Amino acid sequence: MHIRTGAPDDLPRIIKLYKEVAKVKGGLARLEHEITEEYVQNFLTKSIASGLILVAIHPDDPESLTGEMHAYKPGLQVFNHVLSDLTIAVHPEFQGRKIGRTLFTIFLEEVARHKPDIGKVELITRESNLKAIKFYQSLGFKIEGRMEMRIKTPQGTYEADIPMGWQNPNFEF
């Protein structure tokens, strides 16, 4: 499995990957038509500038991605020690093959080893994505609350969003 940091010219590869992942309901909050160039360009630029972005390369095609993960600083000085808006996406055909766990492990190791200014990594996941919640807990994330009725499902019902956080053991505050 080849994983590297993301670069500006990954834009079309990430758009393609996210559109594939968004086709399967219950994972990403964004629907396929909401995966716009503007959305991807925005998180790609911010993650390169103030956070971290990792991409997993397809084993047979270096022009395709099997996974991507990013987070970045929200921008305000009071949040300067936080990496937020974390999103991870693994291509549906490659899910369940440890790409997600490997991306997360490298991401958190990189923060712990080389980003002492980062105290916290945060993410939000829908309450019905139990596999994802268990997965994040196994990586050291803790549930920090419950945002009631935040997600509207395709069936027209509502579910809670669950904020989770991981603290950097090597934070220098």
Ligand SMILES: CC(C)(COP(=O)(O)OP(=O)(O)OC[C@H]1O[C@@H](n2cnc3c(N)ncnc32)[C@H](O)[C@@H]1OP(=O)(O)O)[C@@H](O)C(=O)NCCC(=O)NCCS
């Ligand atoms: C969630 C996701 C990133 C996990 O990546 P993955 O490569 O499929 O997972 P891995 O093979 O590394 O397995 C890691 C854990 O994820 C869980 N998992 C596996 N497939 C999953 C799936 N389709 N959805 C949610 N969790 C899954 C497993 O419980 C596994 O736990 P284990 O390591 O103890 O066995 C990936 O399935 C995905 O992109 N899903 C769709 C988008 C999404 O849900 N993003 C997160 C929104 S907050």
